[in-house]
Amino acid sequence: MxxxxxxxxxxxxxxxxxxxxxxxxxxxxxxxxxxxxxxxxxxxxxxxxxxxxxxxxxxxxxxxxxxxxxxxxxxxxxxxxxxxxxxxxxxxxxxxxxxxxxxxxxxxxxxxxxxxxxxxxxxxxxxxxxxxxxxxxxxxxxxxxxxxxxxxxxxxxxxxxxxxxxxxxxxxxxxxxxxxxLHALKLEEKVAERTRELEELARKDPLTGLFNQRHFTEALTREFARARRKAEPLALLYIDLDDFKSINDRDGHLVGDEVLKRVATLISSQCRSYDVGCRSGGDEFCILLPGTSGAGARELAQRMLDQLAAGGDPTALSIGIAVAGPVHWPATAAALIDAADQAMYAAKGHGGSRLQMHAGFAPGGGGERLAAVA
Ligand SMILES: Nc1nc2c(ncn2[C@@H]2O[C@H](COP(=O)(O)OP(=O)(O)OP(=O)(O)O)[C@@H](O)[C@H]2O)c(=O)[nH]1
CATH class of the missing domain: 1.10.490.10 (Globins)
Known part of the structure; x- marks a missing residue:
């Protein structure tokens, strides 16, 4: 009044x-x-x-x-x-x-x-x-x-x-x-905003801007439980750069950093808003793809390899793919990581710059490997 x-x-x-x-x-x-x-x-x-x-x-x-x-x-x-x-x-x-x-x-x-x-x-x-x-x-x-x-x-x-x-x-x-x-309210808002920024920073890899290993572990645990509950597939791509050490040794660390950033950009460009692209450390990356079947994951991996090749980028990637569900499940989320990791090493074993599907999981969630499918 x-x-x-x-x-x-x-x-x-x-x-x-x-x-x-x-x-x-x-x-x-x-x-x-x-x-x-x-x-x-x-x-x-x-x-x-x-x-x-x-x-x-x-x-x-x-x-x-x-x-x-x-x-x-x-x-x-x-x-x-x-x-x-x-x-x-x-x-x-x-x-x-x-x-x-x-x-x-x-x-x-x-x-x-x-x-x-x-x-x-x-x-x-x-x-x-x-x-x-x-x-x-x-x-x-x-x-x-x-x-x-x-x-x-x-x-x-x-x-x-x-x-x-x-x-x-x-x-x-x-x-x-x-x-x-009013002042206290504004301060609270500032603190909340800063906290959000810090939380965001704590979840990100500073070099590439992708999520870090910590966030990935949390997201995997969450998505694994959800996919299982909803009987939806969950795909995981494990990506390792080939001979990255030699790039560093030959061209220097900064050039190595640029290569890592290019791969991160490639990953981000392929991710949907609810995919989780992450740098798990060094020259290793992974992408968690909720609701994605083996075929979908394979397509995405192939697209990434093709894009690199088409752009004349000398970077070579070995990509391992493992898919959980919708019927057969590994015993744990960690077993899904192991499977993708194994597939990635198998890709490297074949000379690198290729993708490799994990064979899949046994019925009943035993985590047992089925007959290998390349
Ligand atoms: N430039 C740069 N190099 C990094 C970073 N983190 C790790 N590295 C280097 O990445 C290299 C990874 O080497 P390796 O694990 O042998 O991998 P690789 O040379 O790709 O060998 P393969 O995986 O067998 O193909 C090491 O030389 C690390 O020092 C980073 O943030 N920036």
Whole structure:
């Protein structure tokens, strides 16, 4: 809710009944209002001098003169104070009067007038007004009663001024708390984002950007269990570069790195979003292909070999393929790795730069090798 659309009185829900109750608590009666109203004429005569004396005192206090700050502000304050003195003796202490008092509290808070300065100023004003009443009413029987009425009214005013002062302080606290909460939220988001980045880094091979061995092991365990549950095939390609050591030895480590990156790009280009392409270390790579049969895996491997050859890339790969399911399963996920590894070594045994299918697994998940199929 925009506060500028409501008066302070409305914002603070100070309805007539509450104002009346406060007057009752201070024993401020209609008679008190009448007594003060009766002073109106002589107060009018004295108001300029009273306000002048008041500000002569106030500007003599160093901290207060610093708060006032300049002559124009002092002029405005004098006018406001003159009006306040008139209001005090107006005899009308309803909603409009209260709203003005509330505004004073808000203004004091805004310009940084601490309660100690406000209260000391009120004491000075009260003493000046009491002197005027004494002077004008003298021995009049109503003199004492009028002074007590003024005393009660000033108490009432102070209540309202402090109401807004405190409310304004609370609003500042709430706003600071909101800002702190927002800041904390942003920090949390940053930390979460950074954590995600770090988790991503922890799962990736820094040279090639493919997944690392750790992530591969987790993914294999997960996909193996899922494929088995859903009776879907799961293919694994094991890829090793041929004579990679000699590239390093001949052309240097940096050239070797470039070769590894080219193979990684080749693998990424062949992977679907749910395949897991990984560098398992050194010059070895593997690709986990959920829902892929032997034929599909063989096709992909052949495509990779063909692409290398067609592009004139001298890099040669030995690729071993093992497929689990959908009917026959190795005993464990590790047995699937072994099978792909064996097939890859068999490919190398045949002179490298070729693919080799693992023979498959025995019914019942015994992990036993069936008759070899090249
Ligand atoms: N440039 C580079 N070389 C690496 C990296 N990691 C491992 N290597 C090298 O990769 C080579 C792998 O050598 P081997 O395991 O004998 O493999 P190979 O030479 O391909 O032999 P075969 O597998 O029998 O064909 C070693 O010389 C390692 O130092 C790397 O990040 N960058």
């Amino acid at each position: 925009n506060p500028t659309r409501k008066s302070l009185l409305e914002q603070m829900q100070l309805h007539e009944l509450e104002i009346q109750r406060r007057k009752e608590l201070l024993d401020f009666t209609a008679r008190d209002a009448q007594l003060l109203r009766a002073c109106r004429d002589f107060i009018e005569d004295e108001v300029d001098e009273t306000v002048a004396t008041f500000y002569a005192h106030q500007t003599g206090v160093e901290e207060i003169s610093l708060i006032i700050g300049d002559v124009d502000t002092l002029t405005r304050l004098r006018q406001a104070m003159t009006q306040y003195v008139r209001d005090l003796f107006s005899g009308e202490y309803g909603a409009a009067y209260v709203n003005n008092r509330l505004r004073i509290g808000l203004v004091h808070k805004r310009i940084g007038v601490a309660p100690k300065y406000y209260l000391s100023a009120m004491r000075v004003l009260k003493s000046l007004l009491m002197d005027v009443i004494d002077k004008r009413l003298g021995e009049d029987a109503a003199c004492g009663e009028t002074k007590r009425a003024l005393d009660k009214l000033l108490y009432l005013d102070n209540e309202f001024v402090f109401d807004t002062y405190i409310r304004s302080l609370l609003a500042e606290l709430e706003s600071a708390r909101d800002r702190a909460e």
